[in-house]
Amino acid sequence: MEKNGDLIVRTEHLTKCFGKLVAVDDLNLEVHKGEVFGFLGPNGSGKSTTMGMMLGLIAPTSGTVELFGLNIQNYLSKILQRIGAITESIGFYPYLSGRDNLKYIARITGGISSSRIKEVLELVELSGREKDKFSNYSLGMKQRLAIACALLNDPEFVVLDEPTNGLDPAGMKEIRELIIRLGQEGKTIFLNSHLLHEVEQVCKRVAIIKQGKVITQGLVKDLMKKGDTLQIKVNEPEKAMTVLKNINWITSIVREDDKLLIGVKADKYAEISAVLAKESIFVTEMRAKENTLEEFFLEMTEERIND
């Protein structure tokens, strides 16, 4: 039944319409085994709808979702046994304690021992507060419980929708480390987060979605290098700017303190050095400028992000 053991998620022409609104439009996505995959996009871009379709909560209008090589419409129950998920809104019973909430989930999942419940509570450092009612938990504690719940069945594939919501910087760091550790353990992670710095640190590959369509996807390191910007330091920046402005294959030139950011293709770097040397301007530092994921994201989506 499993067509390709290496492929954990594959969506083909996945589309979801709510009335006239096309929330997800012909989405083709692939996530490979052991990958920490970032799924990014502005608010309302269709991320949660895509996740909903992956988890069987939302029925696609057209197209298919395959997880572990199995079609989700035919093998949902079987697939869910291998998945752990945190959805957009954290859903627990407010009148039950943290431990009882996990106990309930363990019962409906089946095959989960009470020692595993204890183990995941320790993992997210909720052991001391496990008997407190969920309604008395802080937002950060609720988030930790959600993570514990997602890991309860020791899943092969973990879907995380904004897992660091409500956590303080120390908590965010812990979760970041946990995600990295899970990835190292061979688990496949599908991470949806607005915190691009976090995604940059933990994800190997990302896809950016806008208005329901994937506008780009690839390795984080490749995406961050995509910009053709050369950063140089020279002894006479003003003079260098005047010289470079007259060269037609330079697309832009910006001065940032003592640095010049030059829009130019990589094969012209040596030529720039030669042109400046001819004018007795000496380059003291020269390197291709790397975009941050945030810069790249903003460039792609042309939207501001509210963290």
Place this chain on the structure above:
Amino acid sequence: MIEMIRAELFKLRKRNMTWIMVIVLAAFFCLMFFAIYGVTSSPPDRMPGEAVDAIRASLQFPDAFNMIFSTAGTIGTLLLIILVASSIGNEYGWGTVRQVLTRRGIRYYFVISKLVSFIIIAVIGLLISVIIGFILALITSNLIGSINWDFMTASYIGGLFEKFGWTLFSLLPYILLATFFAFLGRSAIAGIGGGLGFYFIEAIAVGIFNQAGGWLAKIPDYLIGPNVDALMPSSLFTHGPFASAGTLPSTLNASLTLAVYCVVFIVISLYMFKKRDITA
């Protein structure tokens, strides 16, 4: 499925609301028995002697059993509508429906496990009602006079089981009605409002139809309330809100009509829950 039912019962047991409902049930029984006893111990002057005797008899065995079952049916219906609707509706409000469905994708498991656990709760509630009612009837019977247990034959005990069964069956349409409204509105308020609204508006409608006569007077035969009344043991005081409903339908008509309502509510609830996207 059995694990899901166990998990559902675990939740209901841990919920304060369930225990508050038991307290309300007990309080209602106490109020009924002692208020009626109060009336019989110092009846108003204008109340005929036969009426006072009939009221006294309803507090003594064996008539007290009818009082117990009809009281349980009336208060049980109202409490179950609230419990069922809040149990389903809050799954949406708390976002737990997503949590459950990302664990067990088979949606009808979710609905069926809830329904089975509600029926188990109804059985337990009915048993508690019988125990509380029995104790109260022992007290009032002793206050009024001595108890003669000669009526307690094997066939009478069999009859009590039958009454228990009919009372339970009469609760089912309302459990499913509240289920239907809670799924329809995806909230506890919709379930409670729809369930209780239907219960009371139907009572008014039945009264109007009966007054109207002609073919309109036939309509109540196919509504829930009069059919529930037809199956419930009759009591002087608690015969649901439909006590004035004229001629009640036959037992066969009542059983079939209520069974049809049950099936329709289950099928629509399952269909709605299966087809709808869980977006929030």
